[in-house]
Amino acid sequence: MDLGKGIKKGLRFCINPKRWFPFFIMDLLGLSLILSIFNNANLFNSSNILSGIYGFSVMFLEIIIVWILLFIISLILKGAVIHQSYKEKEYKKSFLKSYRKTPSLIMVSVIIFAINIFAVSIPYFGLLFMFASILAFYFVYQNIIIKDVGFGNSLEYSVDLLKKRCWSLIIIYFALGVLSFILSLMFSLPLIYMIFTILISGGELALNPITAISLNLHWLFICLLISMIGKSISRVFYLKAQTEIYLQLIKKI
Numbered sequence: 001m002d003l004g005k006g007i008k009k010g011l012r013f014c015i016n017p018k019r020w021f022p023f024f025i026m027d028l029l030g031l032s033l034i035l036s037i038f039n040n041a042n043l044f045n046s047s048n049i050l051s052g053i054y055g056f057s058v059m060f061l062e063i064i065i066v067w068i069l070l071f072i073i074s075l076i077l078k079g080a081v082i083h084q085s086y087k088e089k090e091y092k093k094s095f096l097k098s099y100r101k102t103p104s105l106i107m108v109s110v111i112i113f114a115i116n117i118f119a120v121s122i123p124y125f126g127l128l129f130m131f132a133s134i135l136a137f138y139f140v141y142q143n144i145i146i147k148d149v150g151f152g153n154s155l156e157y158s159v160d161l162l163k164k165r166c167w168s169l170i171i172i173y174f175a176l177g178v179l180s181f182i183l184s185l186m187f188s189l190p191l192i193y194m195i196f197t198i199l200i201s202g203g204e205l206a207l208n209p210i211t212a213i214s215l216n217l218h219w220l221f222i223c224l225l226i227s228m229i230g231k232s233i234s235r236v237f238y239l240k241a242q243t244e245i246y247l248q249l250i251k252k253i
Contacts, residue, residue: 187230
């Protein structure tokens with residue numbers, strides 16, 4: 001396994017705007033919809049408790065609908081990037097391929113989520129079992145897109161890969177996780193610095209934080225956009241590097 005080769009390919013791949021821009025647009029759309037829902041909720045203008053509960057219930061339902069929509073879009077984009085990582089020239093075809101595999105992508109995500117919830121609920125060893133579950137299903141999406149199998153076979157193949165390359169998967173998981181976090185953090189530094197300088201001036205906490213933030217809202221928004229771009233680039237890097245290493249591992253088995 002050549003981890004360095006996978007990381008280098010991931011870094012070259014992720015800087016291409018056409019790879020990360022769809023994720024950025026998705027995040028921007030999600031943020032806009034959530035802010036719009038909160039803005040139209042009028043929770044604090046309710047005349048009585050019942051109308052307040054009704055308003056909160058409607059807002060909660062709208063947020064759930066938006067989350068499900070974004071979740072499905074995220075899976076399609078994820079599948080498309082995995083396909084592009086395998087065949088970089090098939091950009092348009094990758095989205096069609098991922099769209100066709102959406103039911104399998106959704107099913108495998110729901111199954112993994114349910115297993116992780118069950119695992120983490122186990123007393124004392126919950127986190128350990130959840131970590132084992134993450135490793136066991138680490139390459140399920142690659143199996144669905146690249147091997148073109150259903151969610152059942154995808155789970156089975158991923159578990160088999162863990163049995164044969166357990167220590168390799170542990171190294172991959174932590175190495176790519178740390179690098180992806182650092183890459184995302186680099187783009188988030190302007191936002192962190194901006195918030196810090198706005199809230200703390202002259203070594204003291206701002207007397208009115210809301211006013212201080214509102215006066216610098218345009219700069220905060222620009223820094224937030226930069227942070228969101230970094231998050232999108234980090235996602236693409238992770239998927240590309242993960243897929244490159246996956247291709248290396250299945251060749252050796």
